[in-house]
Amino acid sequence: MADVVELCAQLVRFDTTNRGHGDSEGEREAAEFVAGVLSEAGIEPKILESAPRRANVLARVPGTDPALPPLLIQGHLDVVPADPVDWSVHPFSGEVRDGFLWGRGTVDMKDFCAMVLSLLSDGLRPRRELVLAFVADEEDRGEWGAHWLAAEHREFFDGCAAAISETGGYTYHAPAADGRTVRLYPVGTAERGTAHMRVTARGRAGHGSRRNDDNAVVHLVDALHRIAAHRWPVHLTPTVEAFLRRAGEALGVSVDLSDVDGTLARLGPAAALVENAVRNSCTPTMLDAGYKVNVIPSVAQAQLDTRVLPGSEEDLFATIDSLLGPHVEREFVAHQPPVQAPVDSPWFEAMAAALRAEDPEAVVVPFCMGGGTDAKAFSPLGINCYGFAPLWVPEGYPYNAMAHGVDERVPVEGLRFGKRVLGHLLSSV
Numbered sequence: 001m002a003d004v005v006e007l008c009a010q011l012v013r014f015d016t017t018n019r020g021h022g023d024s025e026g027e028r029e030a031a032e033f034v035a036g037v038l039s040e041a042g043i044e045p046k047i048l049e050s051a052p053r054r055a056n057v058l059a060r061v062p063g064t065d066p067a068l069p070p071l072l073i074q075g076h077l078d079v080v081p082a083d084p085v086d087w088s089v090h091p092f093s094g095e096v097r098d099g100f101l102w103g104r105g106t107v108d109m110k111d112f113c114a115m116v117l118s119l120l121s122d123g124l125r126p127r128r129e130l131v132l133a134f135v136a137d138e139e140d141r142g143e144w145g146a147h148w149l150a151a152e153h154r155e156f157f158d159g160c161a162a163a164i165s166e167t168g169g170y171t172y173h174a175p176a177a178d179g180r181t182v183r184l185y186p187v188g189t190a191e192r193g194t195a196h197m198r199v200t201a202r203g204r205a206g207h208g209s210r211r212n213d214d215n216a217v218v219h220l221v222d223a224l225h226r227i228a229a230h231r232w233p234v235h236l237t238p239t240v241e242a243f244l245r246r247a248g249e250a251l252g253v254s255v256d257l258s259d260v261d262g263t264l265a266r267l268g269p270a271a272a273l274v275e276n277a278v279r280n281s282c283t284p285t286m287l288d289a290g291y292k293v294n295v296i297p298s299v300a301q302a303q304l305d306t307r308v309l310p311g312s313e314e315d316l317f318a319t320i321d322s323l324l325g326p327h328v329e330r331e332f333v334a335h336q337p338p339v340q341a342p343v344d345s346p347w348f349e350a351m352a353a354a355l356r357a358e359d360p361e362a363v364v365v366p367f368c369m370g371g372g373t374d375a376k377a378f379s380p381l382g383i384n385c386y387g388f389a390p391l392w393v394p395e396g397y398p399y400n401a402m403a404h405g406v407d408e409r410v411p412v413e414g415l416r417f418g419k420r421v422l423g424h425l426l427s428s429v
Contacts, residue, residue, distance in 0.1 A: 002117065004416060004418075008094070009101055011030060011034075012103035012105050014030035016077050016078045020140045024053075024137070026054055026055065031056065031136075035047055038057070050143075055136060056134065057132070058133055063130070064125055064126070068127065069128065069161035071163070073131070074133040074378065075116065075134055076137070076145060077110070078136055079105040082104040103408065107402040107410050111415055115415065119419060125427070127427060133157075135149065150378060157381055157383065160383045162384040163383050163385045168185075169390035170391040170399055171183050182251055185355050185363065185390075186273050186366070188367050188369055188387020191372050192370055193338035193376075194371075194376070195308055196303065197303065197320075199223065199304060199329070200331075202298060203217075205297060215296050216298055217296070219300070219325070226324075230282070233279065234261075240309075241257065242343045242366045243274050243368070247267060248266075253266045254266065280307060282306040307371070350428060350429040351425060354390070354428070357424045358421050358424070359392070390418040392413065
């Protein structure tokens with residue numbers, strides 16, 4: 001049997017740092033390792049490079065019921081940077097200490113990749129065919145990974161009915177109204193879309209000492225103030241509404257969908273799972289204007305990080321245009337629409353059953369990610385994408401601080417729990 005902890009440690013030891021904008025160590029060695037594990041399990045992989053060292057691994061695993069449509073399992077091999085100076089252990093050591101496996105990528109998301117590889121190494125016989133994609137570049141824009149595969153090798157994913165990947169299926173310990181601790185397991189059924197925008201204000205150039213009522217910098221600052229001060233209205237998606245109802249019932253909290261902010265307050269710590277998914281957001285993050293202090297420039301620019309809920313894009317962009325005003329125009333730097341999969345579906349029920357097989361007291365709830373994943377590449381292919389990378393975590397473990405954080409680590413027993421849950425799902429779904 002292939003130990004999931006050791007497999008994860010080996011993956012962590014490959015430095016697959018992705019600094020963005022094409023600056024990457026590359027995934028080649030990690031991809032070769034993955035391909036080797038699959039080959040030893042009797043599965044025929046292929047490595048596809050979208051650019052030198054930007055490697056992706058694809059494979060298919062036959063199911064016991066060939067009449068069923070395939071399930072896509074996709075995970076990324078790249079990780080965000082980690083400075084060893086900041087860490088208690090070297091971030092690429094894959095060290096086991098105090099019941100945890102430490103290292104960059106242990107939570108995001110080499111743990112899930114290791115679970116899949118370990119199951120297949122053990123001879124898993126899935127009920128339906130599995131399409132495997134271990135990809136590059138998720139930690140940037142996916143252009144060398146999932147989006148490239150979806151565009152250039154779309155035929156490989158034909159027929160896939162659903163997909164699983166990050167983020168979801170982990171333990172969230174939440175206090176109930178009666179003092180109990182309830183174990184919620186959020187499963188990702190939606191993601192906010194990403195719309196990174198560049199906004200440009202234009203005016204009349206001039207001397208800094210003279211009055212200028214057509215100052216591009218002032219036009220931009222006024223527009224950004226309106227954007228930052230805007231209170232976005234509540235927009236309830238099916239996923240968020242289902243989360244509020246089911247989590248509220250489990251925690252003994254009254255849910256009033258006409259007063260979402262009040263409901264969030266009553267949910268207590270559990271509100272953190274949903275608070276970023278009840279509204280759209282638009283955040284100014286970058287500024288660029290001027291070249292000399294005594295010169296009023298004719299152009300000033302900023303960039304906005306905009307996140308949009310399913311079913312609300314048209315209203316969001318219309319609102320942004322009205323807030324920017326007449327002197328400012330916008331353009332997309334990156335635009336990836338929201339993702340939404342059915343909450344009430346056999347897929348969701350199968351994931352819930354797999355979690356309850358290992359934790360009978362699990363309360364499984366749908367969840368909308370505030371950010372995004374490679375699901376944005378595969379969802380447009382007609383694949384229902386779910387966030388399901390099961391993981392048991394102990395109470396007090398700061399799961400949300402692990403991904404991209406210092407001292408990223410995963411519980412050893414959590415990895416083994418996740419592998420068992422994933423085995424239940426793939427054997428039955």
